[in-house]
Amino acid sequence: MITGKNYIGNTLSNKGTKTYKTFNPKSNEVNEHQFYEATEEEINQAAQLATEAFSVFSQASGEKRAEFLNAIADEILALDTKLIETYMSESGLPEGRAIGERGRTIFQLRMFAVLVKNDQWREPKLDASDYDRKPIPKPDLRKMLIPIGPVVVFGASNFPLAYSTAGGDTASALAAGCPVIVKSHPMHAGTGELVSSAIIKAAKKTGMPNGVFSNINSSGIKVGEQLVMHPQVKAVGFTGSIYGGRALYNLAATRKEPIPVFAEMGSINPVIITQKSLETRASEIATTYSKSITLGAGQFCTNPGLLLAIESDELTSFISDLGEKTIAQDPQCMLHPNIKNSFVNKGDTVTNEAETKIVAEYKNTTSANYAGAKIVTVSGDTFLSNTYLHQEVFGPFSMVVQCKNEAQLLEIISKLEGQLTGTILAEKEEYSQLGKLVQTLQNRVGRIIFNGAPTGVEVCDAMTHGGPYPASTDSRFTAVGNGSILRWVRPFSYQDFPEELLPEILKN
Amino acid sequence: MITGKNYIGNTLSNKGTKTYKTFNPKSNEVNEHQFYEATEEEINQAAQLATEAFSVFSQASGEKRAEFLNAIADEILALDTKLIETYMSESGLPEGRAIGERGRTIFQLRMFAVLVKNDQWREPKLDASDYDRKPIPKPDLRKMLIPIGPVVVFGASNFPLAYSTAGGDTASALAAGCPVIVKSHPMHAGTGELVSSAIIKAAKKTGMPNGVFSNINSSGIKVGEQLVMHPQVKAVGFTGSIYGGRALYNLAATRKEPIPVFAEMGSINPVIITQKSLETRASEIATTYSKSITLGAGQFCTNPGLLLAIESDELTSFISDLGEKTIAQDPQCMLHPNIKNSFVNKGDTVTNEAETKIVAEYKNTTSANYAGAKIVTVSGDTFLSNTYLHQEVFGPFSMVVQCKNEAQLLEIISKLEGQLTGTILAEKEEYSQLGKLVQTLQNRVGRIIFNGAPTGVEVCDAMTHGGPYPASTDSRFTAVGNGSILRWVRPFSYQDFPEELLPEILKN
Secondary structure (H helix, E strand, O other): OOOEEEEEEOOEEOOOOOOOOOOEEEEEEEOOOOOOOOOHHHHHHHHHHHHHHHHOOOOOOOOHHHHHHHHHHHHHHHHHHHHHHHHHHHOOHHHHHHHHHHHHHHHHHHHHHHHOOHHHHHOOOEOOOOOOOOOOOOOOOOEEEEOOOOEEEEEOOOOOOOOOOOOHHHHHHHHHHOOOOOOOOHHHHHHOOOOOOOOHHHHHOOOOEEEEOOEOOOOOHHHHHHHHHHHOEEEEEEEEEEHHHHHHHHHHOOOOOOOEEEEEOOOOOOEEEOOOHHHHHHHHHHHHHEEEHHHHHHHOOOOOOOEEEEOHHHHHHHHHHHHHHHOOOOEEEOHHHHHHHHHHHHHHHEEEEEEEHHHHHHHOOOOOOOEEEEEEEHHHHHHOOOOOHHHHOOEEEEEEEEOHHHHHHHHHHHHHHOOEEEEEEEOOHHHHOOOOHHHHHHEEEEEEEEEOOOOOOOOOOOOOOOOOOOOOOOOOOOOOOHHHHHHHEEEEEEEEOHHHHHHHHOOO | OOOOOEEEEEEEEEEOOOOEEOEEEEOOOOOOOEEEEOOHHHHHHHHHHHHHHHHHHHOOHHHHHHHHHHHHHHHHOOOOHHHHHHHHHHHOOOOOHHHHHHHHHHHHHHHHHHHOOOHHHHOOOEEOOOOOOOOOOOEEEEEEHHHEEOOEOOOOOOOOOOOOOOOOHHHHEEEEEEOOOEEOOHHHHHHHHHHHHHHHHHHHOOOOOOOOEEEEEOOOOHHHHHHHOOOOEEEEEEEEEEEHHHHHHOOOOOOOOOOOOOEEOOOOOOEEEOOOHHHHHHHHHHHHHHHHHHHHHEEEEEEEOEOOOOOOOOHHHHHHHHHHHOOOOOOOOOOHHHHHHHHHHHHHHHHOOOOOEEEOOOOOOOOOOOOOEEEEEEEEHHHHHOOHHHHHOOOOEEEEEEEEEEEHHHHHHOOOOOOOEEEEOOHEEEHHHHHHHHHHHOOOOOEEEOOOOOOOOOOOOOOOOOOOOOOEOOOOOOOOOOHHHHEEEEEEEEEOOHHHHHHHHHOO
């Protein structure tokens, strides 16, 4: 049941009068439910409850938190077709994707449940005392990671489940012992409320304190700003645009007590193709990338928006082959008319820049909000001199840069902004000569993929999803995988503690 | 030999005309050497050299970096009495302290050498591939920590060696593979140049690239600002005042590419004394704390500036005993006339606040720049209502707060700003009832000490020196111990990498 209300802790609440609705981009119609924008009073209540919940929740055993996370997964599954239908009606994404993303969400919750079941993830360290040491006795010191406090999570437009209400940020923060206040994404407020109801049910069933989770509705920016500025909030997770993420980061830096903001933002995910690979398997690469570029209407943060190679006849043929294959892919529905418009406008302004050339562009009429792909090309000189071309065009779009030579290719890479990923397509016999390329690319990205496509972010221990700014606002952390829990914790040391007051994992 | 010049990489450089001198607070005289403030050109050169050095230094083996760190330690020792004399003449600190701090500096360098000799500190993670997985193949993923880029280090006034030129920040950044540009502290520019010469010698001897280290002189704030804003600088370490640290943090947040600023700043390090401890060993506590409060003229970031207890006759006697014992300690020379003035002024303004009472104050005449101790007391009500009293008075000063009851004690703790440390003095039979106190205190500090004094920061694996703001600008890291290396690194993932291009530690 979707009520349109906020969850202020366990309580459904609609104190405000401002309402909004979500939109079905596939049918091009407004959805039925009405959502109530949270008031300042409701925000304050959620923050106060979260603070109170923190004192209990932060002390709960890992087993209890694991139970909670698993219960959330169970309750999300129990929402069954209602969730899948709502997801589809608010995102325009197909059923297969909805089910896949739900699976990923469940997987993340259960992965963190396994991680925190025992306290090894807290990186316990023990330094034995030496009270006879001269000139100063050495104390007994023990250390482990403890939760930082209430966390605000901003969900992503492009992942209504896996990077939103109960997505990676929420799962990792709850796993760490931090209460979460979600600022629900306005494009999928219904999906958000359903998932929130599952979290609240799970919290009640497993005896979690009221306030361990709240869900705040809003279609504007003010509510988000109030949450980030709230003195009881101790960290922020965000997935979305550079514009939005940077605004929150800037705001948090003005607080009396600044707090960490981990924003995972835009990326054009450069792909470097060697001449040898073009000679060996240009057609296969074009096929793979025509699919990667158009996957999910190109609405992935790891979408390959930039292909780099050195000019040659093989590159010329590859570009036209890639263009043909890409626009041969069926157009897909984008998440929202605003996103479709932004895709069209950005794509147009980029191709209106001098010396960019459209290789291929989907020309047939599409249903409203469906996006036809576009491939453009540009010389290395032009790309270097016009940084406007370095920006992300969110959607099924990619730019092939024809570099003069290897030196220019390396120069271009070194001048890119920070990226989530970089990809190298190369042949076995070249590997030994790729050191310089790998190093140059490594400086600009969080992950390098060899002979694959950047779309697809495995949820595992060895994943880094983040990177130098603006891929993320803090490259020292990942937003995906076990390591993402480290965003919400801090080291704490116990000096000469009585055994009975030490946490279990730090006892002798 | 002190030249007064900057080290721009390996080159002594004095392109500017602005000069300054250091001051000997003990003799109350200006020291002889003249130091040349760095110019913008010199800053740019240092940053450019650091960037170039990064591409080589970041790839150097752990063994090579360990060799470099050990060579720095050797070269610092080789400076012998020249270093000790210069240190003393620029800080007013006694010889024993100079030798002790040099020992700590050497120890830190060698500790990081041991840590990075092999690559286990990079936290290598391997996730095996499963290319047959349905619906999507699982790639091979491997991850480890890599250095973030050139780091700027601002040295501390109160630790000319251990938290300055080759102190913990520099040692941990170099250990991580990050070139370092030190903004030399103007109060001990001579000490800084000597230590810099040792680092440069060690860099040359061990074949490190030019630019792996630079030392920038300045007596004002502009040079520091230019360094923090320099696009080639990727992180900042700072030890000092809240005012200074916050200014740099704010500045870095305005960069096009924001960078992490780890500032370790002020703290009043609350000490809680239970009624039972006062009944059992008040006199012993007064003796211990009279020494802790006056140690090094109270110029430690972990100085106990705030004692909290519940009002009682025993507390009343303890306060007067503590006062007498504290002012019975010999006054010691402070680091600089400015620091002495600030101590006197801050101490006066705090005691001029209504309802604070001076318990004891050193009254005899002292040599210039020597500081006599001061103990004041205040009621819990007054302390709660006047947050002005929560500020740090840097020097031999402490305030005893007489709380009405346990509830008020807990309320006061929960309303304190973030602190480096908290200390609990309690008796064995009370331990089981201390859970609430420990938890409340834990929320506000980075380390809790049981039945000891906060002064003394052990350099080890289990140390946390940091804490909620304003103890530090990022509580997720420690400034002391092995863990401090984590400030200068980021996770990086290798997906489906050819074996020959993987770093050794990630190979099969």
